Amino acid sequence: MDRRRTEKNAEALAQGRPTLKTLAFMTGLGVTTVSRALKDAPEIGAETRRRVQLVAKQIGYRPNRAGVRLRTGRTNVISLVLNTEREIMSFVSDIIYGVSEVIADTPYHLIVTPYSRSQDPLDPIRYLVETGSADGVIISRTQPNDPRARYMLEHGIPFATHGRTDMGLVHPYHDFDNYAFAVEAVRRLAGIGRRRLALLSPPVGLSYHSHTVNGFADALSEVGASEVPFNTVSIDHTIEQIRMRTAQVMRREDRPDGFVSSAAAATLAIVAGIEDAGLKLGRDVDVVSKQSSDLLHLFRRELLVVNENFRLAGSELARSVLGWIGGAAPGTLQSLSVPSEVLAYRRSVD
Amino acid sequence: MDRRRTEKNAEALAQGRPTLKTLAFMTGLGVTTVSRALKDAPEIGAETRRRVQLVAKQIGYRPNRAGVRLRTGRTNVISLVLNTEREIMSFVSDIIYGVSEVIADTPYHLIVTPYSRSQDPLDPIRYLVETGSADGVIISRTQPNDPRARYMLEHGIPFATHGRTDMGLVHPYHDFDNYAFAVEAVRRLAGIGRRRLALLSPPVGLSYHSHTVNGFADALSEVGASEVPFNTVSIDHTIEQIRMRTAQVMRREDRPDGFVSSAAAATLAIVAGIEDAGLKLGRDVDVVSKQSSDLLHLFRRELLVVNENFRLAGSELARSVLGWIGGAAPGTLQSLSVPSEVLAYRRSVD
DNA sequence: TTGGCAATCTGTAACGTTTCAGTATATTGA
DNA sequence: TCAATATACTGAAACGTTACAGATTGCCAA
Numbered sequence: 001m002d003r004r005r006t007e008k009n010a011e012a013l014a015q016g017r018p019t020l021k022t023l024a025f026m027t028g029l030g031v032t033t034v035s036r037a038l039k040d041a042p043e044i045g046a047e048t049r050r051r052v053q054l055v056a057k058q059i060g061y062r063p064n065r066a067g068v069r070l071r072t073g074r075t076n077v078i079s080l081v082l083n084t085e086r087e088i089m090s091f092v093s094d095i096i097y098g099v100s101e102v103i104a105d106t107p108y109h110l111i112v113t114p115y116s117r118s119q120d121p122l123d124p125i126r127y128l129v130e131t132g133s134a135d136g137v138i139i140s141r142t143q144p145n146d147p148r149a150r151y152m153l154e155h156g157i158p159f160a161t162h163g164r165t166d167m168g169l170v171h172p173y174h175d176f177d178n179y180a181f182a183v184e185a186v187r188r189l190a191g192i193g194r195r196r197l198a199l200l201s202p203p204v205g206l207s208y209h210s211h212t213v214n215g216f217a218d219a220l221s222e223v224g225a226s227e228v229p230f231n232t233v234s235i236d237h238t239i240e241q242i243r244m245r246t247a248q249v250m251r252r253e254d255r256p257d258g259f260v261s262s263a264a265a266a267t268l269a270i271v272a273g274i275e276d277a278g279l280k281l282g283r284d285v286d287v288v289s290k291q292s293s294d295l296l297h298l299f300r301r302e303l304l305v306v307n308e309n310f311r312l313a314g315s316e317l318a319r320s321v322l323g324w325i326g327g328a329a330p331g332t333l334q335s336l337s338v339p340s341e342v343l344a345y346r347r348s349v350d
Numbered sequence: 351m352d353r354r355r356t357e358k359n360a361e362a363l364a365q366g367r368p369t370l371k372t373l374a375f376m377t378g379l380g381v382t383t384v385s386r387a388l389k390d391a392p393e394i395g396a397e398t399r400r401r402v403q404l405v406a407k408q409i410g411y412r413p414n415r416a417g418v419r420l421r422t423g424r425t426n427v428i429s430l431v432l433n434t435e436r437e438i439m440s441f442v443s444d445i446i447y448g449v450s451e452v453i454a455d456t457p458y459h460l461i462v463t464p465y466s467r468s469q470d471p472l473d474p475i476r477y478l479v480e481t482g483s484a485d486g487v488i489i490s491r492t493q494p495n496d497p498r499a500r501y502m503l504e505h506g507i508p509f510a511t512h513g514r515t516d517m518g519l520v521h522p523y524h525d526f527d528n529y530a531f532a533v534e535a536v537r538r539l540a541g542i543g544r545r546r547l548a549l550l551s552p553p554v555g556l557s558y559h560s561h562t563v564n565g566f567a568d569a570l571s572e573v574g575a576s577e578v579p580f581n582t583v584s585i586d587h588t589i590e591q592i593r594m595r596t597a598q599v600m601r602r603e604d605r606p607d608g609f610v611s612s613a614a615a616a617t618l619a620i621v622a623g624i625e626d627a628g629l630k631l632g633r634d635v636d637v638v639s640k641q642s643s644d645l646l647h648l649f650r651r652e653l654l655v656v657n658e659n660f661r662l663a664g665s666e667l668a669r670s671v672l673g674w675i676g677g678a679a680p681g682t683l684q685s686l687s688v689p690s691e692v693l694a695y696r697r698s699v700d
Numbered sequence: 701t702t703g704g705c706a707a708t709c710t711g712t713a714a715c716g717t718t719t720c721a722g723t724a725t726a727t728t729g730a
Numbered sequence: 731t732c733a734a735t736a737t738a739c740t741g742a743a744a745c746g747t748t749a750c751a752g753a754t755t756g757c758c759a760a
Contacts, residue, residue, distance in 0.1 A: 017481075017482070019716055021716080031740090032739075032742095035718065043739080045739085063716080064420070065716095066419035066717090067715075069419075070717070070747090089643065096464075097464065111460060271648070298593075369746055371746080380710045381746090381747085383708080385747070386748090417746030419715090420715045421714075422715085422748065423715085
């Protein structure tokens with residue numbers, strides 16, 4: 001028996017990457033003991049545990065992911081599900097970096113699961129669940145009644161949504177308070193005398209569309225300003241579409257004297273449209289915009305901005321998913337990011 | 351024996367996800383036969399093959415990735431290795447989408463492997479190779495003498511670099527022709543009478559730094575223009591640093607009358623710096639900039655731009671890696687993207 | 701008839717891990 | 731002293747797949 005073990009494991013030493021068998025051979029223990037020693041199981045002697053862990057560290061043992069996954073079903077993978085056409089660009093990299101930051105010192109890997117315009121957004125989720133390709137999922141473009149969240153709840157896979165749902169179901173999320181953003185934006189515009197405001201909102205159907213629209217409406221009535229309808233475009237439209245629509249609106253008699261914009265790139269288009277109509281930002285009209293990187297003030301220093309931190313969102317989302325996987329209650333893994341004040345870069349001399 | 355098989359596999363039917371055993375039971379064949387039938391092995395009867403494939407499709411059989419990976423060592427994973435601090439933002443999302451597009455109808459998953467400023471760039475590569483976590487790797491921020499490329503060649507793992515190396519070693523790459531970009535930019539500036547040019551280059555040490563610098567220098571001597579040194583900053587510096595340095599240079603007597611900028615965000619900073627110095631873009635100075643999304647003309651319509659398509663880069667890189675994995679010769683998997691003409695958005699009436 | 705051979709199909713083992721059901725040894729209680 | 735029990739360890743089996751080394755069948759040449 002002892003001979004047999006020695007023979008069998010002699011080859012273990014020869015091969016490249018150390019496995020439990022290698023460790024078992026080196027320590028003279030069984031693979032079971034080694035396995036348990038590495039995960040601090042209670043029924044392993046303190047000295048044995050230390051010895052095994054020391055040797056493991058010395059020879060750079062890393063558990064084989066496929067082995068673990070096959071045996072336990074745990075993948076040690078978090079999947080970030082992204083729309084390949086509509087996601088805001090800086091959004092994506094920041095979210096990824098935020099997630100990366102959090103999972104860096106865990107065994108988790110991040111896989112990006114894309115889906116395209118033409119696909120049912122549920123497709124990638126079904127794929128992940130059916131193939132068991134991830135232990136946790138992060139989705140964006142969340143809807144009030146989100147079939148993906150419902151599906152994942154039904155199938156018991158941990159997830160977190162970027163944006164809240166409104167289905168009476170509880171799950172982890174991280175959201176930026178777009179209601180507060182819209183309210184602050186309107187108040188600010190009213191504060192500098194703007195009275196006829198237009199909103200470039202997120203696309204209809206997404207949760208933060210209604211949050212933004214509601215904040216906008218509530219604040220309008222609070223400050224006694226009026227709305228100039230601008231809902232034939234959203235931040236999902238192309239730059240050109242937004243630009244043309246803005247120019248159109250700005251050429252009318254009853255044009256807005258203030259804009260609230262939910263995305264930085266769209267704001268470029270709004271300003272271009274304003275100038276197409278021969279009007280001047282800061283004189284004829286003011287614009288409050290969300291931005292995720294601090295660049296808009298370089299574009300036009302008259303712009304008023306509110307910062308949204310997507311990197312933070314990524315971190316929070318990752319933390320939430322890992323928390324759920326780790327057994328925390330989904331209801332405790334929700335967070336809301338409060339907007340910064342409305343910031344002005346206009347020089348005081350103006 | 352027949353009884354035993356039947357009993358054993360009855361459970362296979364009960365469980366959730368179909369495996370080869372499920373298929374074997376349903377078709378009355380052995381798992382080996384099923385396995386081979388699914389991958390069109392030659393020694394399987396034509397009718398059997400069809401039958402197995404039909405049933406597999408019907409019940410939605412998907413090979414278990416962990417099983418395949420454990421048995422074969424193939425992970426069906428491509429890893430994109432990214433610096434979490436220095437990568438250009440739009441870059442990241444576009445590359446990811448480009449890669450996604452290509453691997454969408456393959457069994458490959460995309461994992462993002464980040465590394466931070468503080469780390470040795472070789473760390474994530476070592477990790478991937480040592481743990482066998484990917485079948486192929488894509489790296490960016492390529493250097494002329496790139497230790498990562500060397501390491502991967504030595505260890506026999508397929509990869510592609512975004513940017514060329516210059517080590518006398520052959521490997522797949524995709525690169526944008528930054529030499530041509532710089533040449534065209536200088537020619538254009540010279541064409542509109544600019545004679546004292548400054549270059550905001552990629553960071554020293556990366557391959558495309560020298561390409562850009564060389565193109566710039568060659569074209570300068572070709573058109574007989576002179577260089578205003580501007581190499582204390584690069585596109586890796588912060589917006590504020592670039593802006594201040596630009597303002598500084600523009601306040602000097604011998605200031606440049608033309609800039610070539612290797613990145614769009616940096617261009618915003620250059621323009622801001624120019625205006626900080628009280629000068630006017632298009633009158634006192636012209637700027638040619640690379641951009642990866644069509645937004646700069648909204649910023650200042652006097653800007654001259656050259657487009658770089660990162661989504662295409664992602665696709666090409668993915669194709670290259672998959673090609674190498676598939677056995678193609680690395681030397682045949684190299685591509686160079688030719689810059690667009692220098693485009694002007696300035697109105698003709700100006 | 702027999703041997704050989706091609707065409708199809710099959711069981712077993714192995715990849716590295718964890719879990720189950722133990723086994724051996726020392727320790728305790730009566 | 732004996733049995734019961736706690737402590738520390740162990741082998742075998744299983745997860746799903748593929749590769750290896752057969753096994754079975756039918757057909758044909760000799």
